[in-house]
Amino acid sequence: MIIGAGLAGCEAAWAAAQRDISVKLYEMRPLKMTAAHRTDGLAELVCSNSLGSALPDKAPGLLRAEMQMLDSLLMKIADECRVPAGSALAVDRSLFSIKVNEAIESHPRIELIRKEITEIPRDQVVIVASGPLTSDALAADLSKLIGEEHLYFFDALAPIIEGDSIDQKIAFAGSRYNRGVTEKGDYLNCPFTREEYEAFVSALLTAETIPLKPFEEAIRSGVKAGKGLFFEGCLPIEILAARGMDALAFGPLRPIGLIDPRTGRRPWAVLQLRLEDNFASAYNMVGFQTNLRYPEQDRVFRLIPGLAEASFLRYGQMHRNSYINAPAQLNQFLQLKSHPNVFIAGQLSGIEGYMGNIASGLMSGMNAASYLKREPYLQLPEETMITSLIRSITSADPESFQPIKANMGILPALKEPVKQKTDRAHKLSQRSLIALKTFLLKNSAKMDPAEQ
Ligand SMILES: Cc1cc2nc3c(=O)[nH]c(=O)nc-3n(C[C@H](O)[C@H](O)[C@H](O)COP(=O)(O)OP(=O)(O)OC[C@H]3O[C@@H](n4cnc5c(N)ncnc54)[C@H](O)[C@@H]3O)c2cc1C
Secondary structure (H helix, E strand, O other): EEEEEOOHHHHHHHHHHHHHEEEEEEEEEOOOOOOOOOOOOOOOOOOOOOEEOOOOOOOHHHHHHHHHHHHOOOHHHHHHHHEOEEEEEOHHHHHHHHHHHHHHOOOEEEEEEOOOOOOOOOOEEEEEEEOOOOOHHHHHHHHHOHHHHHHEEEEEOOEEEEEOOOOOOOOOOOOOHOOOOOOOOOOOEEOOHHHHHHHHHHHHHHEEOOOOOHHHHHHOOOOOOOOOOOOOOHHOHHHOOOOOOOOOOOOOOOOOOOOOOOOOOOOOOEEEEOOOOOOOEEEEEEEOOOOEEEHHHHHHOOOOOOOOOOOEEEEEEEEEEEOHHHHEEEOOOOOOOOOOOOOEEEHHHHHEOOHHHHHHHHHHHHHHHHHHHOOOOOOOOOOOOOHHHHHHOOOOOOOEEEEEEHOOHHOOOOOOOOOOOHHHHHHOOOOOHHHHHHHHHHHHHHHHHEEE
Protein backbone atom coordinates (compact mmCIF):
# COMPACT_ATOMS: atom_id res chain seq x y z
CA MET A 1 0.00 0.00 0.00
CA ILE A 2 1.33 3.43 -0.90
CA ILE A 3 -0.24 6.59 0.49
CA GLY A 4 0.11 9.60 -1.81
CA ALA A 5 0.62 9.62 -5.57
CA GLY A 6 2.98 12.58 -5.66
CA LEU A 7 6.60 12.51 -6.80
CA ALA A 8 7.82 9.97 -4.24
CA GLY A 9 4.66 7.83 -4.21
CA CYS A 10 4.53 7.35 -8.00
CA GLU A 11 8.22 6.49 -8.22
CA ALA A 12 7.86 4.08 -5.29
CA ALA A 13 4.81 2.42 -6.85
CA TRP A 14 6.64 1.89 -10.12
CA ALA A 15 9.81 0.55 -8.45
CA ALA A 16 7.83 -1.96 -6.37
CA ALA A 17 5.54 -3.03 -9.21
CA GLN A 18 8.53 -3.57 -11.51
CA ARG A 19 9.83 -5.95 -8.86
CA ASP A 20 6.72 -8.08 -9.08
CA ILE A 21 4.82 -6.53 -6.19
CA SER A 22 1.11 -5.73 -6.50
CA VAL A 23 0.62 -2.13 -5.39
CA LYS A 24 -2.43 -0.24 -4.21
CA LEU A 25 -1.62 3.45 -4.66
CA TYR A 26 -3.94 5.86 -2.80
CA GLU A 27 -4.34 9.50 -3.77
CA MET A 28 -6.84 11.81 -2.05
CA ARG A 29 -7.04 14.42 -4.82
CA PRO A 30 -9.42 15.56 -6.29
CA LEU A 31 -11.78 14.37 -3.50
CA LYS A 32 -9.68 16.33 -1.03
CA MET A 33 -7.20 18.93 -2.28
CA THR A 34 -4.10 20.25 -0.53
CA ALA A 35 -3.43 23.97 -0.13
CA ALA A 36 -0.78 23.92 -2.88
CA HIS A 37 -1.86 21.37 -5.51
CA ARG A 38 -4.05 22.73 -8.30
CA THR A 39 -4.98 19.59 -10.27
CA ASP A 40 -5.99 15.98 -9.79
CA GLY A 41 -2.89 14.87 -11.73
CA LEU A 42 -0.34 12.48 -10.30
CA ALA A 43 3.18 13.75 -9.57
CA GLU A 44 2.04 17.37 -9.82
CA LEU A 45 4.93 19.83 -9.54
CA VAL A 46 3.50 22.28 -7.04
CA CYS A 47 5.77 25.22 -7.74
CA SER A 48 8.74 25.47 -10.10
CA ASN A 49 8.80 23.31 -13.24
CA SER A 50 12.56 22.89 -12.87
CA LEU A 51 14.05 19.72 -11.42
CA GLY A 52 17.36 21.53 -10.97
CA SER A 53 20.62 21.26 -12.85
CA ALA A 54 20.89 18.39 -15.30
CA LEU A 55 24.69 18.43 -15.10
CA PRO A 56 26.08 15.36 -13.31
CA ASP A 57 28.63 17.52 -11.47
CA LYS A 58 25.77 19.23 -9.62
CA ALA A 59 23.75 17.48 -6.92
CA PRO A 60 20.37 17.28 -8.75
CA GLY A 61 22.11 16.20 -11.96
CA LEU A 62 24.02 13.50 -10.12
CA LEU A 63 20.78 12.23 -8.58
CA ARG A 64 19.29 12.21 -12.06
CA ALA A 65 22.19 10.18 -13.50
CA GLU A 66 22.02 7.69 -10.63
CA MET A 67 18.27 7.31 -10.93
CA GLN A 68 18.54 6.82 -14.68
CA MET A 69 20.89 3.91 -13.98
CA LEU A 70 18.26 2.50 -11.61
CA ASP A 71 15.49 2.72 -14.26
CA SER A 72 13.55 5.52 -12.62
CA LEU A 73 10.14 6.10 -14.18
CA LEU A 74 10.01 9.80 -13.39
CA MET A 75 13.49 10.48 -14.81
CA LYS A 76 12.50 8.78 -18.07
CA ILE A 77 9.32 10.84 -18.28
CA ALA A 78 11.11 14.06 -17.30
CA ASP A 79 13.44 13.58 -20.27
CA GLU A 80 10.47 13.03 -22.57
CA CYS A 81 8.83 16.26 -21.36
CA ARG A 82 11.96 18.42 -21.20
CA VAL A 83 11.66 22.09 -22.18
CA PRO A 84 14.66 24.37 -22.94
CA ALA A 85 16.08 25.85 -19.73
CA GLY A 86 19.85 26.06 -20.22
CA SER A 87 21.58 23.40 -18.19
CA ALA A 88 18.52 22.83 -15.98
CA LEU A 89 16.14 19.93 -16.35
CA ALA A 90 12.84 21.78 -16.71
CA VAL A 91 9.70 20.02 -17.85
CA ASP A 92 6.29 20.78 -19.30
CA ARG A 93 4.50 20.15 -16.02
CA SER A 94 1.12 19.17 -17.52
CA LEU A 95 2.65 16.70 -19.94
CA PHE A 96 4.86 15.34 -17.16
CA SER A 97 1.84 14.66 -14.96
CA ILE A 98 -0.21 13.20 -17.85
CA LYS A 99 2.57 10.77 -18.75
CA VAL A 100 3.03 9.69 -15.13
CA ASN A 101 -0.74 9.06 -14.92
CA GLU A 102 -0.62 6.99 -18.10
CA ALA A 103 2.33 4.90 -16.93
CA ILE A 104 0.89 4.27 -13.47
CA GLU A 105 -2.65 3.53 -14.65
CA SER A 106 -1.51 1.15 -17.37
CA HIS A 107 0.83 -0.87 -15.15
CA PRO A 108 -0.77 -4.28 -14.62
CA ARG A 109 0.38 -4.47 -11.01
CA ILE A 110 -0.63 -0.98 -9.86
CA GLU A 111 -4.16 -0.11 -8.80
CA LEU A 112 -4.74 3.62 -8.36
CA ILE A 113 -7.45 4.42 -5.82
CA ARG A 114 -8.72 7.95 -5.23
CA LYS A 115 -9.31 8.08 -1.50
CA GLU A 116 -7.97 9.87 1.55
CA ILE A 117 -6.24 7.46 3.91
CA THR A 118 -6.77 8.51 7.50
CA GLU A 119 -5.07 5.60 9.25
CA ILE A 120 -1.85 3.77 8.53
CA PRO A 121 -2.65 0.06 8.63
CA ARG A 122 -0.54 -1.55 11.33
CA ASP A 123 -0.57 -4.98 9.70
CA GLN A 124 0.43 -4.25 6.08
CA VAL A 125 3.55 -3.14 4.28
CA VAL A 126 2.92 0.55 3.71
CA ILE A 127 4.90 3.37 2.12
CA VAL A 128 3.73 6.72 3.47
CA ALA A 129 4.53 9.32 0.79
CA SER A 130 1.85 11.88 1.55
CA GLY A 131 4.22 14.82 1.27
CA PRO A 132 4.66 18.19 2.97
CA LEU A 133 0.89 18.76 2.90
CA THR A 134 -0.16 15.43 4.40
CA SER A 135 -3.84 15.56 5.33
CA ASP A 136 -4.61 16.38 8.95
CA ALA A 137 -6.25 13.03 9.74
CA LEU A 138 -3.30 11.05 8.42
CA ALA A 139 -0.83 13.33 10.21
CA ALA A 140 -2.73 12.74 13.46
CA ASP A 141 -2.49 8.99 12.96
CA LEU A 142 1.21 9.22 12.14
CA SER A 143 1.68 11.21 15.36
CA LYS A 144 0.02 8.37 17.24
CA LEU A 145 2.38 5.89 15.61
CA ILE A 146 5.66 7.70 16.20
CA GLY A 147 4.84 10.13 19.00
CA GLU A 148 3.56 13.69 18.60
CA GLU A 149 6.97 15.19 19.33
CA HIS A 150 8.49 13.52 16.25
CA LEU A 151 6.18 15.06 13.63
CA TYR A 152 6.70 18.69 12.61
CA PHE A 153 4.29 20.88 10.69
CA PHE A 154 6.18 23.98 9.71
CA ASP A 155 9.51 24.83 8.34
CA ALA A 156 11.48 27.89 9.23
CA LEU A 157 14.59 27.40 7.16
CA ALA A 158 17.64 29.64 7.17
CA PRO A 159 19.61 29.86 3.91
CA ILE A 160 22.62 27.62 3.35
CA ILE A 161 25.67 29.06 1.61
CA GLU A 162 28.37 27.30 -0.33
CA GLY A 163 31.60 27.50 1.73
CA ASP A 164 33.82 28.43 -1.21
CA SER A 165 31.69 31.44 -2.02
CA ILE A 166 32.29 33.13 1.36
CA ASP A 167 35.02 35.76 1.33
CA GLN A 168 37.33 34.64 4.12
CA LYS A 169 39.39 37.78 3.85
CA ILE A 170 36.40 39.41 5.54
CA ALA A 171 34.66 36.60 7.46
CA PHE A 172 36.69 35.27 10.39
CA ALA A 173 36.60 31.88 12.12
CA GLY A 174 35.76 31.49 15.80
CA SER A 175 32.86 30.93 18.15
CA ARG A 176 31.45 33.18 20.85
CA TYR A 177 33.95 33.52 23.72
CA ASN A 178 36.03 30.89 21.85
CA ARG A 179 33.89 28.18 23.36
CA GLY A 180 33.90 24.73 21.75
CA VAL A 181 35.80 25.55 18.58
CA THR A 182 37.02 22.52 16.67
CA GLU A 183 40.00 22.52 14.34
CA LYS A 184 37.75 23.14 11.38
CA GLY A 185 36.36 26.25 13.07
CA ASP A 186 32.69 25.72 13.84
CA TYR A 187 31.65 29.21 12.81
CA LEU A 188 32.59 31.85 10.32
CA ASN A 189 31.65 35.36 11.41
CA CYS A 190 30.69 38.18 9.09
CA PRO A 191 31.50 41.47 10.89
CA PHE A 192 29.42 44.62 10.26
CA THR A 193 30.46 48.19 10.86
CA ARG A 194 27.61 50.40 12.05
CA GLU A 195 27.14 51.87 8.54
CA GLU A 196 27.10 48.42 6.91
CA TYR A 197 24.61 47.18 9.49
CA GLU A 198 22.21 50.07 9.02
CA ALA A 199 22.37 49.81 5.24
CA PHE A 200 21.64 46.10 5.51
CA VAL A 201 18.67 46.54 7.87
CA SER A 202 17.19 49.25 5.63
CA ALA A 203 17.44 46.98 2.58
CA LEU A 204 15.92 44.10 4.53
CA LEU A 205 12.95 46.19 5.62
CA THR A 206 12.07 47.21 2.07
CA ALA A 207 12.70 43.80 0.44
CA GLU A 208 9.83 41.94 -1.19
CA THR A 209 8.43 38.93 0.66
CA ILE A 210 6.45 35.91 -0.55
CA PRO A 211 2.73 36.30 0.27
CA LEU A 212 1.85 33.79 2.95
CA LYS A 213 -1.01 31.33 2.61
CA PRO A 214 -3.56 31.55 5.46
CA PHE A 215 -2.15 28.47 7.20
CA GLU A 216 1.31 29.98 7.08
CA GLU A 217 0.19 33.19 8.80
CA ALA A 218 0.44 31.18 12.01
CA ILE A 219 4.21 31.21 11.71
CA ARG A 220 4.42 34.92 11.14
CA SER A 221 2.44 35.68 14.26
CA GLY A 222 4.35 33.03 16.21
CA VAL A 223 1.21 31.31 17.48
CA LYS A 224 0.95 27.65 18.27
CA ALA A 225 1.20 25.89 14.95
CA GLY A 226 -0.02 22.35 14.74
CA LYS A 227 0.21 20.22 17.83
CA GLY A 228 2.96 20.73 20.32
CA LEU A 229 5.13 23.15 18.41
CA PHE A 230 5.78 26.82 19.07
CA PHE A 231 7.62 29.16 16.77
CA GLU A 232 8.43 32.04 19.08
CA GLY A 233 12.12 31.50 18.40
CA CYS A 234 11.66 31.06 14.68
CA LEU A 235 10.33 34.42 13.54
CA PRO A 236 11.47 35.55 10.10
CA ILE A 237 14.50 37.82 10.23
CA GLU A 238 12.62 40.64 8.46
CA ILE A 239 9.88 40.57 11.11
CA LEU A 240 12.46 40.84 13.88
CA ALA A 241 14.21 43.67 11.99
CA ALA A 242 10.94 45.61 11.86
CA ARG A 243 10.97 45.93 15.66
CA GLY A 244 13.62 48.64 15.51
CA MET A 245 16.99 49.51 13.98
CA ASP A 246 18.89 47.83 16.83
CA ALA A 247 16.70 44.72 17.11
CA LEU A 248 18.99 42.46 15.10
CA ALA A 249 22.16 43.78 16.74
CA PHE A 250 20.66 42.72 20.08
CA GLY A 251 19.22 39.51 18.60
CA PRO A 252 20.60 37.11 16.00
CA LEU A 253 23.37 39.54 14.93
CA ARG A 254 24.62 40.27 18.46
CA PRO A 255 28.42 40.64 18.44
CA ILE A 256 28.95 39.79 22.09
CA GLY A 257 31.91 37.46 22.74
CA LEU A 258 33.32 37.90 19.23
CA ILE A 259 36.50 39.81 18.44
CA ASP A 260 37.51 40.44 14.84
CA PRO A 261 41.19 39.37 14.74
CA ARG A 262 41.91 41.92 12.01
CA THR A 263 40.81 44.93 14.06
CA GLY A 264 41.23 43.46 17.55
CA ARG A 265 37.77 44.91 18.34
CA ARG A 266 34.21 43.76 18.73
CA PRO A 267 32.26 44.51 15.52
CA TRP A 268 28.99 46.50 15.61
CA ALA A 269 27.08 43.37 14.65
CA VAL A 270 28.00 39.88 13.48
CA LEU A 271 26.27 37.28 11.34
CA GLN A 272 27.39 33.81 12.38
CA LEU A 273 27.66 31.10 9.73
CA ARG A 274 27.52 27.60 11.16
CA LEU A 275 29.20 24.60 9.52
CA GLU A 276 26.65 22.33 7.82
CA ASP A 277 28.98 19.42 7.05
CA ASN A 278 32.44 18.10 7.78
CA PHE A 279 34.03 19.45 4.63
CA ALA A 280 33.34 23.13 5.23
CA SER A 281 31.49 23.06 1.94
CA ALA A 282 28.25 24.52 3.34
CA TYR A 283 27.31 27.02 6.04
CA ASN A 284 23.97 27.85 7.61
CA MET A 285 23.09 31.54 8.23
CA VAL A 286 22.29 31.33 11.92
CA GLY A 287 18.89 32.78 12.81
CA PHE A 288 18.14 33.86 9.25
CA GLN A 289 14.87 32.04 8.57
CA THR A 290 13.09 34.32 6.16
CA ASN A 291 10.16 34.81 3.89
CA LEU A 292 11.98 37.06 1.39
CA ARG A 293 11.57 36.18 -2.28
CA TYR A 294 14.55 34.20 -3.55
CA PRO A 295 15.99 36.96 -5.80
CA GLU A 296 15.62 39.35 -2.87
CA GLN A 297 17.64 36.97 -0.69
CA ASP A 298 20.35 37.08 -3.37
CA ARG A 299 20.29 40.86 -3.42
CA VAL A 300 19.91 41.70 0.27
CA PHE A 301 21.99 38.97 1.89
CA ARG A 302 24.89 39.75 -0.44
CA LEU A 303 25.09 43.14 1.30
CA ILE A 304 26.43 41.28 4.35
CA PRO A 305 30.22 41.75 4.65
CA GLY A 306 31.90 38.60 3.30
CA LEU A 307 28.86 37.45 1.34
CA ALA A 308 29.10 39.68 -1.76
CA GLU A 309 29.65 36.59 -3.95
CA ALA A 310 27.57 34.17 -1.87
CA SER A 311 26.14 31.20 -3.69
CA PHE A 312 23.00 29.83 -2.01
CA LEU A 313 22.64 26.06 -1.75
CA ARG A 314 19.24 26.56 -0.18
CA TYR A 315 17.23 29.72 0.25
CA GLY A 316 15.48 30.58 3.47
CA GLN A 317 11.84 29.52 3.61
CA MET A 318 8.77 29.66 5.82
CA HIS A 319 6.04 27.28 4.80
CA ARG A 320 3.78 24.49 5.88
CA ASN A 321 5.79 21.32 5.76
CA SER A 322 5.06 18.07 7.52
CA TYR A 323 8.14 16.01 8.17
CA ILE A 324 9.26 13.51 10.75
CA ASN A 325 12.33 13.49 12.92
CA ALA A 326 14.12 11.13 10.53
CA PRO A 327 17.29 10.53 12.57
CA ALA A 328 15.17 9.46 15.53
CA GLN A 329 12.61 7.48 13.56
CA LEU A 330 14.05 6.02 10.34
CA ASN A 331 16.66 3.43 9.57
CA GLN A 332 18.85 3.53 6.44
CA PHE A 333 16.18 1.67 4.44
CA LEU A 334 13.60 4.37 5.20
CA GLN A 335 11.68 2.07 7.56
CA LEU A 336 10.27 3.27 10.86
CA LYS A 337 12.54 1.75 13.49
CA SER A 338 9.51 1.08 15.68
CA HIS A 339 7.33 -0.33 12.84
CA PRO A 340 9.49 -1.93 10.12
CA ASN A 341 6.42 -2.58 7.96
CA VAL A 342 6.04 1.20 7.50
CA PHE A 343 8.36 3.01 5.08
CA ILE A 344 8.44 6.80 4.82
CA ALA A 345 9.36 8.50 1.54
CA GLY A 346 9.42 11.97 0.03
CA GLN A 347 9.30 15.26 1.86
CA LEU A 348 7.72 13.59 4.88
CA SER A 349 11.04 11.83 5.47
CA GLY A 350 12.82 15.18 5.82
CA ILE A 351 14.26 15.37 2.32
CA GLU A 352 13.95 18.71 0.50
CA GLY A 353 13.60 19.22 -3.23
CA TYR A 354 11.93 17.43 -6.12
CA MET A 355 14.90 15.23 -7.10
CA GLY A 356 15.70 14.04 -3.60
CA ASN A 357 12.06 13.22 -3.02
CA ILE A 358 11.85 11.16 -6.20
CA ALA A 359 15.05 9.34 -5.20
CA SER A 360 13.65 8.47 -1.78
CA GLY A 361 10.50 7.15 -3.49
CA LEU A 362 12.62 4.92 -5.69
CA MET A 363 14.56 3.54 -2.73
CA SER A 364 11.46 2.99 -0.59
CA GLY A 365 9.79 1.07 -3.45
CA MET A 366 12.87 -1.11 -3.98
CA ASN A 367 13.31 -1.70 -0.25
CA ALA A 368 9.63 -2.46 0.40
CA ALA A 369 9.75 -5.01 -2.44
CA SER A 370 12.81 -6.69 -0.87
CA TYR A 371 11.11 -6.64 2.52
CA LEU A 372 7.97 -8.29 1.13
CA LYS A 373 10.01 -10.89 -0.72
CA ARG A 374 12.17 -11.49 2.37
CA GLU A 375 15.27 -10.74 0.32
CA PRO A 376 18.27 -8.75 1.52
CA TYR A 377 18.09 -5.04 0.77
CA LEU A 378 20.16 -3.69 -2.08
CA GLN A 379 22.59 -1.34 -0.41
CA LEU A 380 23.83 1.11 -3.00
CA PRO A 381 27.46 2.26 -2.69
CA GLU A 382 28.27 4.80 0.03
CA GLU A 383 29.67 7.18 -2.60
CA THR A 384 26.35 7.69 -4.37
CA MET A 385 24.28 10.81 -3.85
CA ILE A 386 21.20 8.69 -3.12
CA THR A 387 22.90 6.84 -0.25
CA SER A 388 24.52 10.05 1.00
CA LEU A 389 21.18 11.83 1.09
CA ILE A 390 19.51 9.07 3.06
CA ARG A 391 22.55 8.87 5.34
CA SER A 392 22.27 12.63 5.91
CA ILE A 393 18.70 12.46 7.14
CA THR A 394 19.07 9.29 9.18
CA SER A 395 22.34 10.19 10.88
CA ALA A 396 21.71 13.88 11.58
CA ASP A 397 21.38 15.21 15.13
CA PRO A 398 17.80 14.37 16.21
CA GLU A 399 17.80 17.36 18.57
CA SER A 400 18.07 19.92 15.79
CA PHE A 401 16.92 18.05 12.69
CA GLN A 402 15.82 20.13 9.70
CA PRO A 403 15.03 18.95 6.17
CA ILE A 404 18.07 18.45 3.95
CA LYS A 405 18.50 18.99 0.22
CA ALA A 406 20.97 17.03 -1.90
CA ASN A 407 24.30 18.86 -2.23
CA MET A 408 27.85 17.84 -3.11
CA GLY A 409 29.01 18.44 0.49
CA ILE A 410 27.15 15.38 1.80
CA LEU A 411 29.18 12.96 -0.34
CA PRO A 412 32.04 11.21 1.46
CA ALA A 413 35.26 13.22 1.11
CA LEU A 414 37.73 12.27 -1.62
CA LYS A 415 40.81 10.36 -0.43
CA GLU A 416 43.03 12.96 -2.09
CA PRO A 417 41.63 16.43 -1.34
CA VAL A 418 41.00 18.57 -4.45
CA LYS A 419 41.09 22.31 -3.87
CA GLN A 420 39.38 23.58 -7.02
CA LYS A 421 35.62 23.37 -6.49
CA THR A 422 34.64 22.40 -10.05
CA ASP A 423 37.36 19.72 -10.24
CA ARG A 424 36.28 18.37 -6.89
CA ALA A 425 32.62 18.20 -7.95
CA HIS A 426 33.62 16.43 -11.15
CA LYS A 427 35.72 13.86 -9.29
CA LEU A 428 32.99 13.24 -6.71
CA SER A 429 30.41 12.78 -9.43
CA GLN A 430 32.60 10.42 -11.48
CA ARG A 431 33.42 8.40 -8.39
CA SER A 432 29.74 8.00 -7.58
CA LEU A 433 28.72 6.96 -11.09
CA ILE A 434 31.55 4.47 -11.45
CA ALA A 435 30.76 2.96 -8.04
CA LEU A 436 27.10 2.62 -8.96
CA LYS A 437 27.84 1.17 -12.37
CA THR A 438 30.21 -1.42 -10.87
CA PHE A 439 27.63 -2.24 -8.21
CA LEU A 440 24.89 -2.72 -10.79
CA LEU A 441 27.07 -4.97 -12.91
CA LYS A 442 27.84 -7.13 -9.88
CA ASN A 443 24.21 -7.22 -8.79
CA SER A 444 22.52 -7.42 -12.18
CA ALA A 445 20.62 -10.59 -11.25
CA LYS A 446 19.15 -8.96 -8.13
CA MET A 447 18.38 -5.72 -9.96
CA ASP A 448 16.53 -7.28 -12.86
CA PRO A 449 12.98 -5.96 -12.59
CA ALA A 450 10.30 -8.55 -13.24
CA GLU A 451 9.04 -8.77 -16.81
CA GLN A 452 5.83 -6.86 -17.30
C1 LIG B 1 4.27 25.11 -1.61
C2 LIG B 1 5.46 24.25 -1.89
C3 LIG B 1 6.30 24.58 -2.97
C4 LIG B 1 7.42 23.79 -3.28
N1 LIG B 1 8.21 24.13 -4.33
C5 LIG B 1 9.29 23.36 -4.65
C6 LIG B 1 10.10 23.71 -5.78
O1 LIG B 1 9.85 24.67 -6.49
N2 LIG B 1 11.20 22.93 -6.03
C7 LIG B 1 11.49 21.84 -5.27
O2 LIG B 1 12.49 21.17 -5.58
N3 LIG B 1 10.73 21.49 -4.22
C8 LIG B 1 9.64 22.23 -3.88
N4 LIG B 1 8.86 21.88 -2.79
C9 LIG B 1 9.28 20.78 -1.93
C10 LIG B 1 9.00 19.33 -2.43
O3 LIG B 1 10.04 18.95 -3.33
C11 LIG B 1 7.67 19.11 -3.11
O4 LIG B 1 6.69 19.41 -2.19
C12 LIG B 1 7.48 17.67 -3.60
O5 LIG B 1 6.30 17.61 -4.34
C13 LIG B 1 7.39 16.66 -2.48
O6 LIG B 1 7.20 15.38 -3.01
P1 LIG B 1 6.35 14.29 -2.19
O7 LIG B 1 6.17 13.12 -3.08
O8 LIG B 1 6.95 14.09 -0.87
O9 LIG B 1 4.95 15.01 -1.92
P2 LIG B 1 3.81 15.44 -2.99
O10 LIG B 1 4.39 15.58 -4.33
O11 LIG B 1 3.11 16.60 -2.37
O12 LIG B 1 2.84 14.19 -2.99
C14 LIG B 1 2.09 13.81 -1.86
C15 LIG B 1 0.73 13.35 -2.34
O13 LIG B 1 0.03 12.76 -1.25
C16 LIG B 1 -1.33 13.14 -1.32
N5 LIG B 1 -1.90 12.98 0.03
C17 LIG B 1 -1.68 13.74 1.13
N6 LIG B 1 -2.34 13.22 2.19
C18 LIG B 1 -2.98 12.11 1.74
C19 LIG B 1 -3.85 11.14 2.36
N7 LIG B 1 -4.17 11.22 3.65
N8 LIG B 1 -4.35 10.13 1.60
C20 LIG B 1 -4.03 10.05 0.27
N9 LIG B 1 -3.26 10.94 -0.37
C21 LIG B 1 -2.72 11.96 0.37
C22 LIG B 1 -1.27 14.57 -1.84
O14 LIG B 1 -2.50 14.94 -2.44
C23 LIG B 1 -0.13 14.49 -2.85
O15 LIG B 1 -0.59 14.18 -4.14
C24 LIG B 1 7.72 22.64 -2.47
C25 LIG B 1 6.88 22.33 -1.40
C26 LIG B 1 5.77 23.12 -1.12
C27 LIG B 1 4.88 22.75 0.04
